[in-house]
Amino acid sequence: MLWLIETDKIMILKTVSKNKKFLDKFENISDPYESLSKISSINYEKLVQHKPLSPSDISSLIIPSPEKLPYVCKVASMYRDSEKGKKITFSPKVFIPLTQLCKDKCGYCTFRKEPDNQEPYLSIDSVVNLAKKASELGCLEALFTLGERPESVYPQAKKWLKKKGFQSTLDYLFHACSNVLDNSSLFPHSNPGNMTKQEMIKLKEVNLSLGLMLESTSERLTQLNNPHFLAPSKWPKVRKKMLNISGSLRIPFTTGILIGIGETFSERIDSLFTIKEIDSKFNHINEIIIQNFVPKFNTPMKNYPKPTFEELLWATALSRLILGPKKNIQVPPNLTNKNFPLLILSGINDWGGVSPITIDFVNPESPWPTIKTLKESTEFFGFELTPRLATHPDMLKENKINLSKRIQKKLKQSINSDGFPKINKGYYENYHS
DSSP states (O other): OOOEETTEEEEEEEEEEGHHHHHHHHTOOOOOHHHHHHHHSSHHHHHTTOOOOOOOHHHGSSSOOTTTTTOOOOOOOHHHHHTTTTTEEEEEEEEEEOOOOOOOTTTTTEEEEEEEEOOOSSHHHHHHHHHHHHHHOOOEEEEEEOOOOOHHHHHHHHHHHHHTTTTHHHHHHHHHHHHHHHHHOOOEEEEEEEOOOHHHHHHTSSSSSSEEOOOOSSSSGGTTSSSSTTGGGSSSHHHHHHHHHHHHOOOEEEEEEEESSSSOOHHHHHHHHHHOOOHHHHHHHHEEEEEEEOOTTSSSTSSSSOOOOOHHHHHHHHHHHHSSSHHHHETTTTTGGGGGGGGGTOOOOOEEOOOOOSSOSSSSTTTOOHHHHHHHHHHHTTTTEEEOOOOHHHHHHHHHHHHOOOHHHHHHHHBBBTOBOOHHHHHHHHHOO
């Protein structure tokens, strides 16, 4: 099967012939529900009714299987289509790395930096100027990503904050988000690491949503010579606690798993069921990210093997079957090179944040596709690429979340009755071609 898409007169996708066997089988499954039921322990009626699956249902699908992959993906896609239709959303954003200093030392991270002669934090002027430029380019989200509580280990950070009149990094983050909210058309979304209940209450005043990746429930990964050994904030009990607190506050929340960092297939599934269990209590999980590990130079895990693309398809499809047809599931399009459009066949309904103005500072070696490329690739499989805010339209429409009055006031001017933003899609697509 040849697949030709031209962007800026450059052929970016020339062939998916290596996936011909998978694609042919995917497209020619006569009864996907019956077929998957026969090769697994899943009840046929449960599949037909698009019910989220239990651990016992999934027990026969824990280990990825190339032979079963088309069937799992096909049913996951049907789950997705039953609730999400033919829209694949994305968030046009600007990535604002407020500080790259961090008290943790993850085995795979290059975002974290040691102090140098530069300022430890971005200035408010820099933040606001970046937000204004992003607004002009049609962005809707200001993604604040930062290291966790650097002032607790770096005197330079503590001194800088004190000089500027701030008690903590999170105190400064509130100030930065407030300035972006008031001086641009963007809505902040912050990923500052672990937060207390009071810190979340404060930050939700100036954020449309907050986020914290669960990454993994594996306790093994916190042990010596494992990626989270020197990153106590990544330990499962700490992360699960924050997910529960955010739920009790009804804050729209982004989380997800990172696959391929040493967890077993069973631990991967356990992480998904942990997210499902927490969300079932509060219904506050805005989106679930299935992110594949990519080894990076100058890290302890630089030679660690990355998960295969088939593993990513498998994990993503299972996440759809486990979490159900209504949840928003995304995979970053910049971490799988030219294979990314095939992820649509695994049941995703979202590409996550994509920026026309800043790089992915967490994965600087992996540029985002252009909006035109993303649009053409999405349309190839019969879907419409649709911009959204940091919080998904279904969350905004259901009105089960707790948004501040400042956020609500701005939202009234920014979204339609269906929860989607008021922007000219044609302008946006043409501008970023």
